[in-house]
Amino acid sequence: MEKSRRRAASNRGIEENTLAILESFCEHDSSHVHDDRLAFLDAVRFASIVPENGPPPTNKMMEAIFEIMREAKSLELIVVCYQLLCELEKHFPRVYLSNGEDKQVPSSKTAELVVFEKAWLPFAVGSDVASNDKHVAKKGSKEPVDAVGFHLLLQNLCELANETESSEPKLEVLAKMVLFQYLVYIFEADFLPRNHNFLENSDWISLRDSLVNKLMGSRRINYKDLTKDSLFVLCNLSVAHTPTECDVETTEISIPDVIDNDSDLAFALALSFPETVKCTLKAVQKLLEVMMELDLSRKKADTQGLTTRADGARTPVVELIMDELSYDKDLISPFLQAFDNPRLKLEIIVQYIQKYNVKPYTRKRKSADSQGEAAVTGFFKCFLNSTTIKGIVKKVGAEAVQVLLAQVLQACMSIPKEKLLEEISDLKDDGERSPLVHICKNIISAFTKLRETDEHLQILPIGKEALFTAASVLSSKS
Template identity: 40%
Template sequence: MAASRAPTTIPAASADGGIEENAMAILDSSGIKDSRDLHDDRAAFLEAVRSACLAAYNPSAPSWRMYDGVFQVLRNSSSLELAVASFHLLMDLGKQYPRTYLTDSDGHQSLVVVKESWLPFLIGNGSLSSEIGGNARISDHLFDPSRFSLLIEAMVEPTNPTDDNNGIKAIENMMLFQYLVNTLEADFVPRHIAYKKSLDWVIFRESLLNMLLASRKLAFKSFVENCMYLLLNQFHREAKDAVEGSIPSEGEAKSASDMDSSLNYLLLESERTLVSLRKLFVMVMELDLIRKEADTLGLTSRADGFRSARNPIMEVILDELTYNISYLSPFLLAFMEWKWKLEIILQYFSKYCGKGAVRTRRSDNSQQDLKLGSVLSFFSTTTSTKAIVKKMGAEVAQLLLAHAYQVCLSVRSDSSDSTATTEKIGASLQEISCNFISAFQNLRKVGPNIQISPFQKEALFTAASLSRKLKNEER
């Protein structure tokens, strides 16, 4: 996602009061009991906000109440139509009126945070607009860290796609999650750019993501485990099962067409939620890396509110993958962010391929981090291969090596952000290809009956072909 730029329209604080009152009057449901009327009024409210804030010739930014009203429609949508309309309106408003953005002045970029802007989160002391006024009834639908964690738990629950209400609620939860992650990302990206230029840790200390994860209301380990479960199960395998399990019998043919719309949307939102999950993982990994860097440079203090109980997300993921070997293959298939995928693989190997140096708060031992070239050297002889296999198993070693080689090929074809990943590879593609083949040959010698998956066979075939090609090019 590109960093948000300064909005081209007036700020939220100066939104037209008449526009707000007219829009909010539509949403007033007092005295209305018919569900159809409520639905129509909510749809009309969404259209009024879109017209005034996005489609008008001279659009006005939405007030806090208008923004909040749209969010409440999403949270309490009674139909797929309202859920989709409110979700897209929130996303469009976020793009048009960013809360956090960068401005250019005389060649210098400055970070701007419009703190009075509406937020879907209740985090810290400064997160609420003065319009809330401490009224719990006005803010009880917003997401504090605990409610954010509960949303993940709700998404973990299995969904019955043949139940209309259950299906709409599942879609609503997925859209809520996507929107919340998008809000975190819109705040994170410009801060990341500003931090790279200034190395001012305060920029990230005050980020929404850092405040969310630093809260004691969020059980971080359980939160990550639930996110991993979603990544591995609900959106990797169960989405397919939902389609296969929903094929109607002859007696159910009449209701089949009614289910098509919500079922198709459920599958579509499942894919989008998978993308949001990966974005969230990457942002937390980046935050942990930046926090470690700032700590190493002496830019942090205990007053920053670090939670000693929160381990880096990488450690939580590695623990889960180590103690639940069955998670390893689907996780590596689902997690396609090359830089971090390779980092996970290397850190997994580091658990079995020797101990790294002990790191303190003010030390930097990054030069001693394991590289893929070094990992492959552990499989250069049958003796060393046997020692590694004894610790981690041949199947796991093959799986990790094949996915690591996939990263190498992907980085070669996409050089947009490959510098850090190339450093982690630590050797030329020709060397990696040759050593990769050698590693599999030694693994086969150690375990003659070991099975090789189609994915691993394809990696070996590619390595052999590429190795020959690169050698011929050198001649």
């Protein structure tokens, strides 16, 4: 008890000392606002992160950092705040799995879920009863972002994807993208340990309390629109900005050490903006992934009788995505190229092609305990004869079918062998030990039968690449 009192007193002392640095710009328009804010951020870093056992920042300190990031007129402040907030989340997570005092997610199934209920959050979880909808996403607001504010951020990204030039100053657009990245980072950090705990211990209550579940269940937004907007941003914004391997957790923006005039700011924005867009796209994908994983766990909870009427009913995100891809088939290629989670991509493609199969193939379960079916087997069953192929091509289009086949191969090549084996039920019948060899044979066979249905069919570059890759794999394994 005495130790906790001393720690609390120490935290209050750090809070008073660091927040005192901000008084200069809180009381008047100081010419040293930028420097004072940077000094405050450095003070928090040196107090909480640099020491091996530094105390966590107080809620007021976290609120101050978040407020600075949202109202900053400096690219440097936006980036420093974002990086500091992410570092603090890593050092002092609100939710984590632990065996004792270890805050790293362990491999042991005996890990316990630890949740700090009183920890500061940038997202207003109890916002369904709030009365003011418009201030939450505005620059300079001291309130946490609620479900409406988060959706407004996503809609701003939609506008950016729909316009060659935004009507807003580029710095403000960048600030909104960084804010969106941070919120998605928080959603993911909150969801992953809860979902791991659910999969191991069937603890649906903790998963139900996750931020992303509260976001999707909010009565103040339509989660279907949220999903559609996410899909739109991922498809359209990625056309001009192809995503690279970058992690939302470790976004780094290159900026000059000193920005003291408009030309330096313009130069810094020119350097940082494309990379920020790429990382924002990665954040949009992370959001979709988390929502899909939640749906999968929710389905498992339903089968185990863990859900109640209070949980309500939701159309799975995968089905919403399939509906949009069915409505606008031009979205298929950009979406599958931008969405690079192989397991979920495979799930989407398999369900999509089954939807248009003339005679849907009933996939058999490998065991009574298995949650998934032989997805790859079911997919290639649709390409066994010309009748089913003609029916699919008529409804989907020959170009879309080629894209789907190529993306299936790409996804399967990224899935570990052990996991891939679970998706193939007829591997033993084929006499093959390598699942990838089995898939490559089916890819070549599918393209061959596709060509047989239309001798004038032009194989797209992505189809030729898939055929070349499949043939290379077979030749290397022979």
